[in-house]
Amino acid sequence: MLIDEQQEPTVENLARRVHHVLIQGLGEGSKKVEQYVPVFVCNMDRHSDCSSGGLVFIALKSRTSKRKKYPPVVGAWMVVRDLVLFKDKVPHRTFYQWAKCHGPVYSVRTGLTSAVVVLNSAKAARQAMTEHHSSITAKNLTTALKVLSLHQTMVALSHYGRDHRLMKKLMVSHLLGTTPQRNNAFMRKEMVQKLIASMYVELKEACNDTVNMSKIILGHLFPFALNQVIGRTVEPLYVEELGSKVVSLQDMYNLIVGDPANAALEINWRDFIPIVNRWLPNKKLQKMLNDVTRRRSALVRALIHQEKDLLSSGKEPKGYLDMLLKEGEILSERQLETAIWEPVIESTTTSHVAMVWAFFNLAKHPHTQERLYKELEQVCGKKAVEEKDLGKLPYLKGIFYETVRRHSPLPLVPLRIVHEDVEIDGYHVPAGWEILINIWGANNYEGEWKNSEEWKSERQLEFPMEEDIYRTMVFGAGNRLCAGWTQAVTIASLIIGRIVQNFELKMPTGHEEDYDTIINTGTHRLRPLISILTPRNL
Template structure:
């Protein structure tokens, strides 16, 4: 090998090294110009996510925001990080301006299993299947026309609920009523009836080998058990390499069992409806429409299209109503102001849906309640596909975004004295910004399809209860703000209220 050849090789190596160093320097200098989110210290992550793993994560993320600001990052690997957003401004930017760059979701173990691997509209990636499922839901169940056609069902549900309260007071030995149970006893059957198109009846479920008789059992299988399972925190999800090597097998078995039981009931409902249609039943209702569309829906999509709207219609409205009555009972002056507004607008007649647009204070009570007690505190992780800038911070492709809805709705930089429940603050919003009063219903293309129904149902029930009864808090329950553990904001203990009929 000649010396000239060796010299050429060595020269080439030197040139490559110099060019590489120059590129690294340019990239480094370019990176220095970019403003990255503050990084949460590793010790704080270990301390709060591992040692105190019974803490509710949305509150933990909110506490970190007090130290690092509303936008910060948590390292999850050598080159990637999770950027946590704790303000409405930052969350809205991610959901609207940068939607096309942040579309795919990275679900927790619980949500991935329970959503049937992202078949659920609310948890699916934005794509063809998502658009198809959402279109069917909006066009035939939650859109303007189907909601108008279902108004009689909402009115019937509210009437039965009010009647149940009167009967409870008459039959009970005192004037204290379990409002949590009464609301759920009427809200879930309404949500299920709206989907399957008929009153819920006893049903034999072959896969379970038993007859499901009570509505409570159906609620547990479709909403209650999956809802509780979804709240289970698997801290391995925050450390993907650990989750791959050491999966939580016990958690996975529990999730599979809950999913199979829910699927068994839903399949039985589908078979029952198919048999009725085959025997000559008239085609009507959401489930019947879905069966007509059977060729374009997989079995998994058909099942999800039934239980998803039932879950969402039940949980959000139930959380909102329970916490609204809790706060109204605690704040007599607020309750009295609402009663006066109802008197002024409705006179002696019962509140109707047509009146809701004239009741600004009632609307304020609803939105302030879901702000203070966000039904969904955390939005699942989203993967950043392209470099974006959020609230002045550079977020590179490959990182992930976690939106802390609860944190955004309690961020002191946007909500003064955020821990106070004060409906008056909601009166500052113009009507056209209703959907942006809080981050509860999302924004942009991922806006919750059922937000209008949730507002309508909760407002109707709250208004009609206040029209008929004066609420008071039982002694000893005034500070019962406890919520269920982990990622939920449901009230941990049932809401008991002292109700006095106003027409007595």
Template sequence: MADLLLLENSTTVMFLLSSGICFLLWVVFKKVFFQPKGHPPAVPGFPVIGNLHQLKAKKPHLTFARWAETYGPVYTIRTGALSLVVLNSTEVAKEAMVTKFSSISTRKLPSALKILTGGKTMVAMSDYGEEHKLFKKCLLTSILGANAQKRLRPNRDSMIENMIKSLHGEVRANPGGAVNLRAIFKNELFSLALKQALGEDIDSIYVEELGLELSRWEIFRALVDDPMMGAIEVDWRDFFPYLSWVPNRRAESKIREMDRRRTAVMKALIERQKKRMAAGEGTDSYLSALLNEDETLTEKQVRMLVWESIIETSDTTMVTTEWAMFELAKNPQYQDYLYQEIEKVCGGETIKEENLQQLPYLNAVFHETLRRHTPVPVVPLRYIHEDTQIGGYNIPAGTQVAINIYACNTDKNEWEEPEEWKPERFLDEKYEATDLYKTMAFGAGRRMCAGSLQAMLIACKSIGRFVQEFQWKLCEGEEENVDTVVLTTHKLHPMKAIITPRV
């Protein structure tokens, strides 16, 4: 009798399990293969994993753009258990970022970014609301707004002249040899970031929590390099939230160690600056402004906001400038045209920020580089928190949105020969010299990048000075060296160029 009851119970359990599995498969099958009326077309995928297998190359902007040719500018994919709407044209991208902003103003971050952003304690990653507005006001008032940029201009001028001196030093030390612009630019940008954020450049610091004296490049690695690489780390559990309870200790420990080191270094840097401020030094900095913000900011918020200004100053401007110099060195006719324009406007004087509006071709070089080598090809995912429409399609709440800026900037319906780097396309009268919206590389609407003005000033003047001072030529075989870091358009290997001082 007991055996019969056991068999009956086992049969019941197996039946329930089988039924549950069948129901789950049916739900997944419906979501993958049946699209509700009025919703965007869906890219076919596999049950359970959806389209994840098609994104294994980790170049989503390229894959998304290719799918747009088949499914149109708006379509859905599934990344595991998550539904994602991908936008691939300027029209629908602007609709999402500007017109429908109120429905798409929050983010759901993957595991790595939750940790590295301190739970969205950043201007770039915080949800739109009072906290975001406070963070952004502090940033614009202190270092990135128009008035702050005027006040901090000497730092930028000094940075660019230091780079010119370093390049001349490279030529004297190794005539005819290749120069590494990235190494020089990275060092000077980091100096600028530290001065603006903390009030001084720093060569080394003792970090008590680590028990170590860190050199300048160890500080850079802890604050910039490691977090940048950590931000693109993929944790498979992010695609299957119902399996979040499954441990993934290797991924977690790696990111948490980055966070621990970054936090320890920032605490040491901030404590150093507090002592300087108490002595009446370093009072004109982002840190000092945050500490004086009516005590409304917590210690963690201050630490994260100062760190954000350092990492963002130290990265994307360099990426754009390096690609611009790569293209100019590759295309001597464009380089000569730019040099002639600078000579005509500046004569024997070095280029100044006041000259930038008088140099339409220099501005065209900058914007064409943003278009062709968009620094952030896919905008960090946004979360739709209420039913809305985009591109005429119904998008339900709970869906995530990926805005593929790369596809917008290489759309054949928008741009003639989009794969070609042609600065002259931006000489059209419809573009103003300092129009930062033309490629959406800095976003659009209320979440437009706060650092867009600084990026333009640094990149444009740097490019102008580099061309004014030197003739640039790519090393042999360098034209083919266009690989990028996964998930980004960052050049994988530093540009190698031979530079000749102009007489």
């Protein structure tokens, strides 16, 4: 008898019985079974351990080719429930919890789409980004990201091809490369000076010693990012397309950064069932996304037209936009618009997230703050830290990299489609499958980081200064390397150093454990960072 009715009906026994049925059905002399996978569902509570679950699904593939090792599989339809409907709010943490149970590389299935291989270690992520770059080129975006990126015109979200190379080349040559960054050094210095001055003003006007550091930092980062792109100080602007409205800097932030960032988090479950998305689209979501992109485009077009008028009246070409306008017909209108708002978004959001979390941890770890202050005092004396000093301040650099490791500004990157068979970390990934890199998971994977949940800047001192880019997966790797990583490190390090030189930071009572309050797929703090500032005797 195939199934012994008296045998204890455990999950393991059931798996063995079904396997036996499959083998008998195929016949002992038939072609080799390539893969059979008993799939167990982990407890979806991200704070609990992955324990014994129920047997949900058994996948069978039979081929004549040599047996291959596929990534272990995590339960399918539970993924649809908790990720597509976004109940969890922090999918990068759920993926990380599953890695503890199944290992850093595993696969999931969502809806009717192909299998998705999730990478939760730096080793696997770098392998996908470098060795297999040419085999994993296309990106599979959500409905929200497709619309907001103007159908993948955005460099960070576009397919790898001619247009991607052109846009990235222009961005590096005229904005993020060595020469333009050198030319913009004065703008960075001026921005930091204004930021420090505003903190003293805010502290003087406050009824106590507490200030909203999130608001102050953002209030200087965004104008800097915008001015760097436009090439001049941007003032409130009349935008006829928005209904004869004068747009303030705060409105500009909302239109270019805030509103699109919030809209990008909208999850459309139809994305995981393509035929439904094709015939029954989410019209309410489409209307909202179209409105956000329309308003953003209206502002950017107004900025472009204003700059054209200034150039025609004799203004000397100076900023990134001026350089792009000199290129003439090389860019379409859509590409020109994207080239303006994309670097503004990226320069603002990631740097802001990194600095807010850095100051949060410095306020919680006074010994780290004091060690940094002594390093700054030893290298700079009583003078303000400058960009040329950063290479002599390894502990300052360590604080920045430990912060972005622990609080990765962009925890998940868009899905990438595998168009030819590859092997990643010893696992076979067939063409047609998709790759999802969990940056947050890779930067916190216990197999590569000891006591990974601790914020400990000393661990970053183990890396040579010249190997900055290899410290975390935040900036990617190989051809996937973020074009603006040097600017991000420079600005954040400079601001952190200057603020610690001028102020001692403390955490207000009741805010010490305000740690896991993050919004959806990002790692922003849910509430602004409120700190107690005590001016130092300079």
